[in-house]
Amino acid sequence: MTSTLLIEQLLNGLQFGVMLFLMAAGLTLVFGVMGLINLAHGALYMVGAFACATVATATGSFWIGIVASLIAAAFAGTLVEMLVIRRLYKRDHLDQVLATFALILIFSEGTRWVFGSFPLYLNVPEILAGPITLPGGLQYPMYRFALIVIGFLVAIGLYLLISKTRLGVRIRAGESDREMIAALGIDIRMLYTVVFALGAALAGFAGALVGAIQSVQVGMGEPVLILAFVVIVIGGIGSIKGALIGAILVGVVDTMGRFLLPAAFKLFMENSAATSVGSALASMLIYILMAIILVVKPRGLFPANG
Amino acid sequence: MCLAGAATAEPVKVGMITTLTGGGSGLGIDVRDGFMLAVKQAGNKDLEVVIEDDARKPDLAVQIADKMIQSEKVDILTGIIWSNLAMAVVPSTVAQGKFYISPNAGPSALAGKGCNANYFNAAFQNDNLHEGMGAYATKAGFKKSFIMAPNYPAGKDALTGYKRFYKGDLAGEVYTKLGQKDYAAEIAQIRASGADSVFVFLPGGMGIAFMKQYAQSGVDVPVMGPAFSFDQGILKAVGPTAVGVKNSSHWSKDLDNAANKAFVESFQAEYGRLPSLYAVQGFDTANLILSAMGKASVKDADAFRAALKAGDIASPRGSFKFGNNQHPIQTIYVREVIKEGDVYTNKIVGAALENHQDAYASDCKM
Numbered sequence: 001m002t003s004t005l006l007i008e009q010l011l012n013g014l015q016f017g018v019m020l021f022l023m024a025a026g027l028t029l030v031f032g033v034m035g036l037i038n039l040a041h042g043a044l045y046m047v048g049a050f051a052c053a054t055v056a057t058a059t060g061s062f063w064i065g066i067v068a069s070l071i072a073a074a075f076a077g078t079l080v081e082m083l084v085i086r087r088l089y090k091r092d093h094l095d096q097v098l099a100t101f102a103l104i105l106i107f108s109e110g111t112r113w114v115f116g117s118f119p120l121y122l123n124v125p126e127i128l129a130g131p132i133t134l135p136g137g138l139q140y141p142m143y144r145f146a147l148i149v150i151g152f153l154v155a156i157g158l159y160l161l162i163s164k165t166r167l168g169v170r171i172r173a174g175e176s177d178r179e180m181i182a183a184l185g186i187d188i189r190m191l192y193t194v195v196f197a198l199g200a201a202l203a204g205f206a207g208a209l210v211g212a213i214q215s216v217q218v219g220m221g222e223p224v225l226i227l228a229f230v231v232i233v234i235g236g237i238g239s240i241k242g243a244l245i246g247a248i249l250v251g252v253v254d255t256m257g258r259f260l261l262p263a264a265f266k267l268f269m270e271n272s273a274a275t276s277v278g279s280a281l282a283s284m285l286i287y288i289l290m291a292i293i294l295v296v297k298p299r300g301l302f303p304a305n306g
Numbered sequence: 307m308c309l310a311g312a313a314t315a316e317p318v319k320v321g322m323i324t325t326l327t328g329g330g331s332g333l334g335i336d337v338r339d340g341f342m343l344a345v346k347q348a349g350n351k352d353l354e355v356v357i358e359d360d361a362r363k364p365d366l367a368v369q370i371a372d373k374m375i376q377s378e379k380v381d382i383l384t385g386i387i388w389s390n391l392a393m394a395v396v397p398s399t400v401a402q403g404k405f406y407i408s409p410n411a412g413p414s415a416l417a418g419k420g421c422n423a424n425y426f427n428a429a430f431q432n433d434n435l436h437e438g439m440g441a442y443a444t445k446a447g448f449k450k451s452f453i454m455a456p457n458y459p460a461g462k463d464a465l466t467g468y469k470r471f472y473k474g475d476l477a478g479e480v481y482t483k484l485g486q487k488d489y490a491a492e493i494a495q496i497r498a499s500g501a502d503s504v505f506v507f508l509p510g511g512m513g514i515a516f517m518k519q520y521a522q523s524g525v526d527v528p529v530m531g532p533a534f535s536f537d538q539g540i541l542k543a544v545g546p547t548a549v550g551v552k553n554s555s556h557w558s559k560d561l562d563n564a565a566n567k568a569f570v571e572s573f574q575a576e577y578g579r580l581p582s583l584y585a586v587q588g589f590d591t592a593n594l595i596l597s598a599m600g601k602a603s604v605k606d607a608d609a610f611r612a613a614l615k616a617g618d619i620a621s622p623r624g625s626f627k628f629g630n631n632q633h634p635i636q637t638i639y640v641r642e643v644i645k646e647g648d649v650y651t652n653k654i655v656g657a658a659l660e661n662h663q664d665a666y667a668s669d670c671k672m
Contacts, residue, residue, distance in 0.1 A: 008494040009491055012494060016488060016490070109327075112327070117327075117332050117335060118332050118539045118543070119514055119540070119543035120543060121542060121545050123518065123545060123546075123547070124518075130522060131524030139497070139523075141519070141522040141524070144490065214488065214515040214518070215487065215511040215515050216543070220511075223485060223487070255490070255491045258482075258483075259492075262480070272479060275479055275480065276462075279457050279480070279482065280457065282483075283483045
């Protein structure tokens with residue numbers, strides 16, 4: 001095993017992690033600020049990917065597609081918040097889960113109705129296609145490298161938004177004490193809609209970015225949603241910092257597990273048995289990680305409200 | 307209505323259980339459309355078809371099968387795409403004396419010791435296409451293959467099938483999570499392994515994701531795989547990144563025979579898209595039923611079975627015949643992905659295995 005392979009896998013883990021962060025950030029904000037469990041977050045990821053694929057195909061520009069994904073997902077998020085979610089804040093979590101699960105079905109079948117069952121075509125832009133050579137002679141896909149950079153830029157942007165702006169102050173206040181901020185004359189309904197739309201836009205952005213290297217199809221959001229929930233539980237619900245660290249932890253552990261575990265089992269097992277035991281265990285690894293972290297820190301690594 | 311043969315007066319009711327919604331529904335839709343094209347072309351008023359969606363769920367497929375057999379009184383069941391669903395439905399269907407004709411799934415358990423007189427497979431045994439790719443790799447002189455499939459029964463069958471006919475060494479053997487969409491970790495392993503060829507069995511969205519990521523990685527080891535990953539429905543989404551990939555199939559759009567030309571043309575005219583191998587399998591399944599109806603009454607199970615087994619159809623695949631285990635003996639071709647005008651499609655490169663029979667047939671006592 002060479003060190004370049006190890007470094008390449010670390011970069012892969014990092015890239016997977018920052019994309020999970022885009023999903024998890026919205027999810028954790030919505031849960032932290034509004035106390036809402038939103039299963040339909042994955043549907044917004046899908047909306048972003050479909051908007052990007054459609055617009056990119058029509059205009060021939062990936063970048064216009066990205067803008068479209070942000071707008072479409074934020075718009076869908078706003079609409080969903082005003083029509084459905086708004087009625088759920090005071091209800092218990094079971095009602096929220098049921099209603100947002102229904103939203104998943106509506107979004108999935110609606111998308112199939114409009115776009116059909118076959119996957120859509122979306123490829124990375126010309127300028128980011130192909131590999132780049134990193135110091136040390138390592139070849140790495142340029143697009144994935146760009147994703148890592150974009151992910152960290154978004155993380156910095158969110159940090160500045162939450163800690164330095166008036167909107168950020170309101171979001172933090174909304175997390176700590178909902179009644180008090182309403183009593184101080186802040187339009188809490190407006191704040192909720194804005195936070196939900198922001199989360200939706202981030203999910204749609206992630207869907208478009210990841211759709212270009214994976215596949216744009218109905219139901220693409222749900223597997224990511226599960227991982228995003230794992231991330232926010234590990235990171236501490238409501239915490240953006242927790243979501244970033246949790247996402248990178250999950251991304252790196254999952255990627256390294258998939259590649260190191262089968263190799264480790266090969267040291268003392270026959271080849272094909274080692275491969276299947278190793279890969280089976282690797283797919284459980286992040287859940288094992290989550291269980292261990294919850295035993296040690298039941299509220300996650302960085303719980304939002306102390 | 308004027309009937310041509312004396313035995314055709316008996317109406318036949320076919321129940322089709324296939325995947326029309328959710329993941330993988332593109333396959334079921336193609337099977338259905340191919341099947342209904344043949345039914346429409348035949349115009350036989352004695353054939354009635356009921357279609358239901360299994361949403362790729364085994365429990366739902368079993369429920370529908372029970373309903374179709376008990377309350378709708380179908381004579382023949384067909385349509386199932388996935389091997390795990392087929393294993394849940396087929397054994398009890400044939401045990402109740404009904405016919406089952408598979409338009410896709412061909413699990414090894416139903417081809418060897420578990421073969422049954424009432425079970426026909428009009429598509430393939432699951433290993434066939436992988437065996438074809440293995441034979442091609444040996445012929446092409448590859449010495450170090452990196453092989454990869456999802457960690458589930460059909461994935462293991464795929465790699466076993468490839469290894470059965472591939473004589474070189476392995477640079478690596480990897481099982482991925484079923485439904486995995488990110489292959490960065492695996493591609494890094496391919497890069498580091500020094501392989502001279504890569505064989506992947508990644509059907510549906512998994513294959514799309516892999517091909518796109520592979521193209522961007524800068525690794526230039528040739529990729530090959532069974533037709534499932536390079537099928538007409540998928541090529542649209544994979545686009546230019548798949549051009550040049552070799553894949554194995556029992557059918558191709560450019561096979562030179564009259565039945566195929568007519569089929570491709572009429573399918574395009576009817577549905578406005580190119581047919582896939584799944585559409586061919588559905589088309590052949592319907593024609594098998596229609597040909598048997600012309601020769602025997604479905605109420606006379608022995609005669610009907612013999613008529614089915616004769617395989618008396620003009621298949622777009624060219625020659626078509628059943629082996630002793632009632633799975634096809636057919637030629638497996640190697641195709642290459644090309645761009646034809648604005649459309650990505652396949653063209654035949656050559657035959658990998660001529661008149662190939664599956665490895666399990668000898669275990670079948672029929």
